[in-house]
Amino acid sequence: MIRVLVVDDHAVIRDGIAAILEPHEDIAVVGAAADGAAAVRLAAALRPDVVLMDLRMPGVDGASATERITALSPPPRVLVLTTYDSDADITRAMAAGAIGYVLKDIPRAGLLDAIRRAHAGEAVLAPSVATKLVRQQHTVRPASLSERERAVLTLVATGATNRDIAAALAVSEATVKTYLTRVFAKLEVGDRTAAVTAALARQLIECPSTG
Known part of the structure; x- marks a missing residue:
């Protein structure tokens, strides 16, 4: 069973993600947070396997929360799920310790696959994100x-x-x-x-x- 914590400042998105994940027997949504500070508290208390992390939230943002969550022992896998794929957002999230970075237009099957791969310890990148990382690394x-x-x-x-x-x-x-x-x-x-x-x-x- 993959225990998932959903982090997003929009309730409709949190509920939508939960609705997508809950029918699957190998995945359980164990909590939801509306900001980074709450995400850190819940990650420490609930010990999820995977944290689905939005980036741009009020207060503590997703990258800062990711850094704190990945410092836990043992650390959950943090999979960024966001609308934004700017170079700055990608760099901050990956530097903070995220195992993957996918966008909210990902199909349902793709999201399920990304969660399972992240749980298995695999790096998961949206195609546009991978392209931007390649461009960054060329420098x-x-x-x-x-x-x-x-x-x-x-x-x-x-x-x-x-x-x-x-x-x-x-x-x-x-x-x-x-x-x-x-x-x-x-x-x-x-x-x-x-x-x-x-x-x-x-x-x-x-x-x-x-x-």
Whole structure:
């Protein structure tokens, strides 16, 4: 069961999302918040698996709330669901630790798929967002990953743990950690989600198939 917290300052949107999600047996809406401050409180209290996060809200905005929520232990996955796809909005949200960024015109089936993929630890990006991230990354110093580093990061993008990766590549978990440390340094990021996002944007790895 994927426990979802819905965050949006419009009640009709919160209710609409809940109506879309509730018929599905593998997803449960455990709470709803109208602003970022309430989202942080509810995330700490309810411990959802996935937080659907609007960005532009009164008071504490979505990016600020995302940063606070992803600092919880264990951290929920934050999936941005917004109308806006400006460079500034995308950059702030991804830097705050969001695992994905989709737009409110997403079809119902696409939203369900995005939630399931985010829960599995996969980076989820709307096509327009991915395009803008690629354009942004073209202005950044290019990074080069070794074949093994790309293999490790591709497995990370599927949601694999260090243990899973070690088994798949027939190496030790310590070796996997070493590869990830190198990847973080090369991509100038601080965590797995940011590494996957940066690598996808720079086309250093391909988006894993969802089957």
